Amino acid sequence: DAGVIQSPRHEVTEMGQEVTLRCKPISGHDYLFWYRQTMMRGLELLIYFNNNVPIDDSGMPEDRFSAKMPNASFSTLKIQPSEPRDSAVYFCASSFRDFSAQHFGDGTRLSIL
Amino acid sequence: QKEVEQDPGPLSVPEGAIVSLNCTYSNSAFQYFMWYRQYSRKGPELLMYTYSSGNKEDGRFTAQVDKSSKYISLFIRDSQPSDSATYLCAMVRNTPLVFGKGTRLSVIA
Numbered sequence: 001d002a003g004v005i006q007s008p009r010h011e012v013t014e015m016g017q018e019v020t021l022r023c024k025p026i027s028g029h030d031y032l033f034w035y036r037q038t039m040m041r042g043l044e045l046l047i048y049f050n051n052n053v054p055i056d057d058s059g060m061p062e063d064r065f066s067a068k069m070p071n072a073s074f075s076t077l078k079i080q081p082s083e084p085r086d087s088a089v090y091f092c093a094s095s096f097r098d099f100s101a102q103h104f105g106d107g108t109r110l111s112i113l
Numbered sequence: 114q115k116e117v118e119q120d121p122g123p124l125s126v127p128e129g130a131i132v133s134l135n136c137t138y139s140n141s142a143f144q145y146f147m148w149y150r151q152y153s154r155k156g157p158e159l160l161m162y163t164y165s166s167g168n169k170e171d172g173r174f175t176a177q178v179d180k181s182s183k184y185i186s187l188f189i190r191d192s193q194p195s196d197s198a199t200y201l202c203a204m205v206r207n208t209p210l211v212f213g214k215g216t217r218l219s220v221i222a
Contacts, residue, residue: 004156033209042214043157043201056208091156099209100145104156 002026004105006092012111018080021108023092024073033102034067034077035091043091049075082112116140119202119213128222132189136202136213139183143204143211146178148187151199151215160200161187192220 005024013019025032033048047057052069060067064083069075079086089109093102119136126132134148145164149157161176163169169176175188185204189196199215 031209043212045209045211048209093156099205100147100162101159102210104158106154106156109154 004092004094004103006090006105006108008108009106010109010111012113013082014113015083016081017112018078019082019086019110019112021077021090021092021110023075023077023105025075025092025094026096026103027073029094029096029103030072031095031097031099031102032069032075033093033095034075035093035104037089037091037107046077084112086110087112116211117202117204117213120216121214123217123219125219125221126192128192128194128220130192130220132192132196132218132220134187134189134200134202134216134218136185137183138185138204140206141180141183142206145205146176146185147203147205147210148174148176149201149203149212151201153198157201194220194222196220 007022030051034046035043036046037043046059047067048055049069065079067077087110089107091104091107093104095102117138148161150160151157161174163176163178166178166180173190177186197219199217201215202213203210
């Protein structure tokens with residue numbers, strides 16, 4: 001079975017540019033999560049969806065961040081405009097029925113210059 | 114005080130050693146406890162899951178939860194070089210997972 005698929009794997013862009021990260025969850029999973037991982041702060045939950053509906057976006061750091069889930073098989077995390085402090089690894093995860101057994105993608109390594 | 118505290122390591126042990134990884138937490142509302150393993154440049158993967166105090170065993174891995182002390186542990190027996198990774202504890206209350214920062218483990222052949 002295919003796992004959670006994220007694209008791109010790496011993104012390097014200049015400050016001020018728009019960045020779009022993409023995620024395809026595991027088929028049949030009804031929860032989708034976006035995380036950010038840095039050395040300083042560890043793994044932080046940004047937002048999560050249940051059945052395509054955003055449930056909690058309290059982890060989204062600023063209005064520059066937005067996330068959508070137009071259907072059960074696709075989600076995006078957008079940063080506009082990007083800043084150097086947004087540099088991190090962004091993970092998408094999905095799960096079925098509850099929060100515990102989450103399946104993670106391999107992440108997008110984002111560098112903002 | 115942070116909700117979940119985990120010693121970042123790094124922890125370096127010889128092959129075959131018993132490894133003990135630990136987390137403490139402050140919120141007694143946490144109900145479920147997980148350990149995730151993360152290899153370099155990969156996403157975390159679920160290793161162990163438990164919801165009650167006591168021990169749970171899976172092969173070389175044992176997860177231990179002490180809710181009265183707000184302390185959880187992961188033991189790895191007969192450690193192998195392939196166990197070299199970062200281990201993250203995670204906990205659930207009424208909202209999704211809260212992760213520790215992870216402990217980096219190296220098992221030296």
